[in-house]
Amino acid sequence: MSLTDPFTLCIAAIVGLSLLGLPIGHSMIVASILYLYAAGLDMGTAAEQLLNGMYTSYILLAVPLFILAAELMNSGSMTQRLLGFCNAIVGRFRGGLAQINVVQSIIFAGMSGSAIADAAGTGKMMQTMMTAGNKYPASFAGALTAATAVIGPIIPPSIPMVLYALVSDASIGYLFLAGMIPGLIMGLAQMSIVAWMARRRNFPVEKPVPLREIPRITWEAFPALMLPVVLLGGIYSGIMTPTEAAAVAAAYAFVVSIVVYRSISWADTYRSVLRSARTTASIGMLIAGALVFNYVVTVENIPRTLSVFLQGYDLSPVMFLIIVNILLLILGCLLEGTTILLIVIPVLVPTAQALGIDMVHFGIVVVINIMIGLITPPYGLLLFIMTNIAQVSMRELVRDVTPFLLAMLAALALFTFVPDIVLFLPRLFGYSG
Numbered sequence: 407m408s409l410t411d412p413f414t415l416c417i418a419a420i421v422g423l424s425l426l427g428l429p430i431g432h433s434m435i436v437a438s439i440l441y442l443y444a445a446g447l448d449m450g451t452a453a454e455q456l457l458n459g460m461y462t463s464y465i466l467l468a469v470p471l472f473i474l475a476a477e478l479m480n481s482g483s484m485t486q487r488l489l490g491f492c493n494a495i496v497g498r499f500r501g502g503l504a505q506i507n508v509v510q511s512i513i514f515a516g517m518s519g520s521a522i523a524d525a526a527g528t529g530k531m532m533q534t535m536m537t538a539g540n541k542y543p544a545s546f547a548g549a550l551t552a553a554t555a556v557i558g559p560i561i562p563p564s565i566p567m568v569l570y571a572l573v574s575d576a577s578i579g580y581l582f583l584a585g586m587i588p589g590l591i592m593g594l595a596q597m598s599i600v601a602w603m604a605r606r607r608n609f610p611v612e613k614p615v616p617l618r619e620i621p622r623i624t625w626e627a628f629p630a631l632m633l634p635v636v637l638l639g640g641i642y643s644g645i646m647t648p649t650e651a652a653a654v655a656a657a658y659a660f661v662v663s664i665v666v667y668r669s670i671s672w673a674d675t676y677r678s679v680l681r682s683a684r685t686t687a688s689i690g691m692l693i694a695g696a697l698v699f700n701y702v703v704t705v706e707n708i709p710r711t712l713s714v715f716l717q718g719y720d721l722s723p724v725m726f727l728i729i730v731n732i733l734l735l736i737l738g739c740l741l742e743g744t745t746i747l748l749i750v751i752p753v754l755v756p757t758a759q760a761l762g763i764d765m766v767h768f769g770i771v772v773v774i775n776i777m778i779g780l781i782t783p784p785y786g787l788l789l790f791i792m793t794n795i796a797q798v799s800m801r802e803l804v805r806d807v808t809p810f811l812l813a814m815l816a817a818l819a820l821f822t823f824v825p826d827i828v829l830f831l832p833r834l835f836g837y838s839g
Contacts (some may be wrong), residue, residue: 412444413706420699434695436717441702465537468568468578470686471652473811474632477678478659479514483669484630484831488513488530496612501539501604505597507532511554512561512593512775513631533795534581541610542805546603548796549806552788553596554775556814561589562638562654566747566773573700573752576765578648579641580839584766588774588821588828595813602807627660642835689744694750722763727768727822730754731775738779739786746776764839766832767825774818781807781814 419437424430442449479485491508496505510532536547559566562582571578603609613624622633637655640646647652663670670678721729737746751772758768780788783804793800821828829839 412441413702415444416441416699417449417704418489425585426449429691430693431688431693431695434699434749437747438695438698438702443834445705447705468563468649468652469565469689470682471649471656472565472568473685474564474679475652475655475659477682478656478663478670478675479630481670481674482665483667483766484633484659484663485514487627487667488630489535490623491631494615494620494623495611498612499601499604500611501600501609503532503536504546504600504604504609507536507547507550508554508557508593508596508600509650511557512590513634514558533792537796543806544796545798545802546806548792548798549803549810550596550600551795552781552786552792552803553807553810553814554593555788556780557589557593558768560585560774562586563648563655564773566743566776567769568648569744569747570751570769570772573637573748574755574765574769576769577837580766580835580837581769582638582641582648583831583835583837584770584828585773586831587771588649588817591820591827592817595817596810599809599813629666633658633662692744692767695744696741699749703753721761724762724823726757726761727763727771730758731771731818731822732773734775735782738776739782743776743779746779747772762823764829766837766839767828770828771818771822774814774821778811778814781811 416437419440420430420433423433423436428436439449441447489506492506492509492513493502496502496509499505512735532546532551533544536542536550537544560584564582564585567581567585568578570576571581636658637651638655641651660670660675664675667685708826714784734746734750737750755768759765780786783789783800789800789803789807793803796803829837832839
């Protein structure tokens with residue numbers, strides 16, 4: 407491959423423009439057009455691929471709708487009532503506030519589908535609650551919030567799973583089902599670590615909520631708690647597609663906030679829509695760039711070349727999954743998760759299919775890898791968010807997040823080598839994989 411080769415120029419342009427500060431989505435579009443020009447191909451193909459990919463992918467509508475649902479919940483009082491419910495359940499134990507942090511992430515995971523929404527929304531409130539009166543070190547509170555936010559896109563609904571389904575043609579419904587048990591196992595692992603650290607570091611015991619108050623708190627949180635039930639019940643009963651369920655989630659969050667809780671104004675609604683639009687535009691540009699660049703990758707026949715290359719080594723499915731895990735964990739230290747999903751995974755999917763690896767199982771392994779990347783130094787996005795929120799150094803945050811990171815790596819190994827854990831629920835609902 408020479409330096410004047412069109413594909414080499416394309417890669418060099420992406421790297422160079424990204425280093426100069428241009429967003430990766432824009433970099434991919436510019437580099438792909440450069441490739442088409444250098445290869446003597448019709449440059450209008452870039453627009454054609456973008457339009458075909460964006461306008462024929464009904465599934466992509468789920469992304470802005472899940473983002474909007476999370477924003478509306480944070481603007482209203484749904485999140486605060488969920489925190490009150492979590493406090494009534496686990497707040498009475500040693501390290502209760504830390505346990506609340508884990509439980510609220512598990513519950514909130516069934517609503518937003520985004521780790522960033524979890525950390526930026528409930529994460530801010532949990533950071534304030536945990537550090538008030540110096541109950542917990544700021545670095546531990548920030549590390550725990552970052553670690554618990556990772557659960558969000560593993561338990562359905564999940565924006566990364568939607569994007570994985572886009573590039574792999576796997577069923578979103580079965581992907582959502584497959585994420586439930588792994589997400590709960592990771593949540594329980596984090597609660598176990600919190601319980602161990604609470605005894606070791608003598609974290610405080612919160613004042614228990616009187617038992618007579620629990621029914622009232624549960625009733626107040628009931629409309630918010632019903633959102634995952636409405637969402638997932640609609641999908642698995644066949645009433646709604648996942649995209650339609652995302653629209654229902656946003657509408658439900660709005661109606662509950664404005665009619666039941668009366669905690670959101672029209673100004674709050676406007677700000678929620680505006681923030682959702684900005685986030686969606688950012689993700690949309692990344693998807694657009696990936697669609698055009700994926701055409702370049704297809705023209706170069708890279709997926710098939712890689713598949714033939716790996717098959718020449720006579721890899722077993724397990725060995726391939728180990729290589730993929732190592733590759734994605736390394737990339738997760740350097741790249742944003744959506745970029746990995748849209749650029750790297752389409753190259754790996756044909757090889758995984760050729761080796762007979764189940765696409766739903768592969769999807770869960772991929773998503774967990776990408777989520778772990780969010781809290782992996784040096785460029786874990788959640789680490790940057792929490793250093794800003796917690797006002798602590800990256801070194802302190804990494805030190806306190808390490809036990810949770812090790813637990814998640816152990817869970818990843820378990821789900822990689824025992825696919826029956828991942829596929830149990832999908833098979834229960836008729837999946838033949």
